Amino acid sequence: MQDIAEQPPWAGVDPVGSSGTPREVLVVCSTFRDHRELPRLARPGLTYLFHDYASTSLEELIDGRAEGLDGVADPIAEIARIRAEVSGRDIAAIVSTDDYPGSALAAVVAKVLGLPGPDPRVNLICQHKYLSRMAQASIVPEAIPPFWAIDVAEGAALPEAIAFPVFVKPMKSFFSIGAQRIDCAAELAEAKRRWVALDDFFLPLERLLEREARVGIGSTRLIAEGLLKGQQVTVEGYAFGGEVNILGVVDSIFFPGTLAFSRFDYPSSLPEDVQERMEEMARRLMGGLGFDNGLFNVEMMYDGREDRIAIIEINPRMASQFADLYEKVDGTNAYEVLLDIGTGVRPSPKRRQGVYQFAASCVLRSFEDYLVVALPSEDQLSALEYLYPDIRVEIHATAGRKLSDELQDGTSFRYGIITLGGRDLAEVLTRFDDVRARLGIALLPVDRAKSVNGGGSRSAGCLQTQGPA
Incomplete structure (x- = not known):
C-alpha cells in the first residue's frame, strides 16, 4: 500500500x-x-x-x-x-x-x-449479510432460505431455531473465504473461534455502518443459512434514474464435488423463461431496496426439480471479471456502463452484437499446493494476444513463491484466469486448452521443491499447466 x-x-x-x-x-x-x-x-x-x-x-x-x-x-x-x-x-x-x-x-x-452514486446506506445493507437477508425477506420472501445471525463471542448461545446442516459465512467477506458447510454445533464453535479476533477486518464496515445506517456489527460476525441446491448463476444489472435494467445472466461452473469455480459462462444455459424470472426478481429486489445509480450483481440458485429460484447474496458493485464477457457477446464492456452512470449519462448497452456467440472466463486452479517455477514471458503473452486478439490473461502467481503465498479461498489454489470467446462452449474450451499449453507455467510439488533446493535439478518433475488446473 x-x-x-x-x-x-x-x-x-x-x-x-x-x-x-x-x-x-x-x-x-x-x-x-x-x-x-x-x-x-x-x-x-x-x-x-x-x-x-x-x-x-x-x-x-x-x-x-x-x-x-x-x-x-x-x-x-x-x-x-x-x-x-x-x-x-x-x-x-x-x-x-x-x-x-x-x-x-x-x-x-x-x-x-x-x-451520482448509490445511496451509501443501501450499499452497506446489501453488503452486511444479515441486514441484506432481512431486507430480501421483506421483498422476495419466496427466494430466501431460513437464516440466523451468529454471535462469535465466547459463551454466546446459538439461536434456538438453528437446524443443521447449515451454510455459514462471515457478515462481510470476499473471495468465498470463510464460507463453508457446517454439520453440527461443534463445527460451528470452531468456525466462531476464527472470526472472534478479526476486529481489524470488520472495522471499515463497522465504521461506515455506524455513520450511514446507525447500526453496528459488534461480535455478531457470522450468518448461518439453510442449504441451497441447484445451478448457480449471477444476474448482473444496473440502476439509473430509478430504473433497474439487466446486463446478463452468467453461469457459475464448479469443479465437481467442490465449491471452487472452474469457469463462468455467458450466455447462461438456463431456459429463457427461468432467466426471465431471475431478471424480474433482481429488478424487484434492487428496486425495492432503493438501489440506484450503480451496478450490482445478484448471485442466485435454480433448483430444476423444485422449479425454485433462491437468492444467494447481493453484491452492490459490478462483477469486473465478467466485464469483457458482455463485450465479446453483446458488444458492450460493463466498464462503459460504469462510466456512463458515474458521469450521469443513461447507459445504452448493446445486446448480442459482439464478435462471438459465447464467452467464458476459465480459472487455472490446483487442489494441491505448488512452488511456481516458471511463468509466461511478455513475448509469450504477446504471442497469445496475436493468436486470440480479444483474450484476457491474468496470472495470480509469483515465480519462486508457493501458490499458497497468494490470496486463496482456503480449499484450493487459483493461479490464473483466461477469458476467451468463440462460437460455443466446445470451441472456447479448445482454445482454453491451447492457451494453457502455450503459457508455459511450470509448477513443482512443494515436497519435491524442498528436496530440489537441497541439491537436485530444479526442472525435474515440474508440472505444466495442462496438469491438474
Whole structure:
C-alpha cells in the first residue's frame, strides 16, 4: 500500500482522449482490472485518478497472512482525506469495482461530493449479510432460505431455531473465504473461534455502518443459512434514474464435488423463461431496496426439480471479471456502463452484437499446493494476444513463491484466469486448452521443491499447466 504520509493515494494517468480540459474520474480502491480495462475505453475528455486504500491489507488479514492492518484503518478519516485531495479538481465521477471496502467508500464519497452514486446506506445493507437477508425477506420472501445471525463471542448461545446442516459465512467477506458447510454445533464453535479476533477486518464496515445506517456489527460476525441446491448463476444489472435494467445472466461452473469455480459462462444455459424470472426478481429486489445509480450483481440458485429460484447474496458493485464477457457477446464492456452512470449519462448497452456467440472466463486452479517455477514471458503473452486478439490473461502467481503465498479461498489454489470467446462452449474450451499449453507455467510439488533446493535439478518433475488446473 502506498505511504500516505508521502503521497496522495492515487496517481493520474494520460487521458483516453482530450476535449478541452480533461475531467477526472476517481477510481476508489482501484484494482488491476480497472488499470487494464479503463484505458481501453475511448472516452475523450476523461482521465483517471487511481486511488488505493486498505483492500490489499484486508485481503492479507482475512487470509491469515497478516496480524493487523498497516496504514489507514479508519474509513471516515479516508473520506476526509479524499475531500481534501480533490478540492479544486474537476471530478467527473466517483466509481469503484472493489468489493471491500471500495464500493461502500465510493458511495459515501460520491454523496459527499454531490456526484451520482448509490445511496451509501443501501450499499452497506446489501453488503452486511444479515441486514441484506432481512431486507430480501421483506421483498422476495419466496427466494430466501431460513437464516440466523451468529454471535462469535465466547459463551454466546446459538439461536434456538438453528437446524443443521447449515451454510455459514462471515457478515462481510470476499473471495468465498470463510464460507463453508457446517454439520453440527461443534463445527460451528470452531468456525466462531476464527472470526472472534478479526476486529481489524470488520472495522471499515463497522465504521461506515455506524455513520450511514446507525447500526453496528459488534461480535455478531457470522450468518448461518439453510442449504441451497441447484445451478448457480449471477444476474448482473444496473440502476439509473430509478430504473433497474439487466446486463446478463452468467453461469457459475464448479469443479465437481467442490465449491471452487472452474469457469463462468455467458450466455447462461438456463431456459429463457427461468432467466426471465431471475431478471424480474433482481429488478424487484434492487428496486425495492432503493438501489440506484450503480451496478450490482445478484448471485442466485435454480433448483430444476423444485422449479425454485433462491437468492444467494447481493453484491452492490459490478462483477469486473465478467466485464469483457458482455463485450465479446453483446458488444458492450460493463466498464462503459460504469462510466456512463458515474458521469450521469443513461447507459445504452448493446445486446448480442459482439464478435462471438459465447464467452467464458476459465480459472487455472490446483487442489494441491505448488512452488511456481516458471511463468509466461511478455513475448509469450504477446504471442497469445496475436493468436486470440480479444483474450484476457491474468496470472495470480509469483515465480519462486508457493501458490499458497497468494490470496486463496482456503480449499484450493487459483493461479490464473483466461477469458476467451468463440462460437460455443466446445470451441472456447479448445482454445482454453491451447492457451494453457502455450503459457508455459511450470509448477513443482512443494515436497519435491524442498528436496530440489537441497541439491537436485530444479526442472525435474515440474508440472505444466495442462496438469491438474
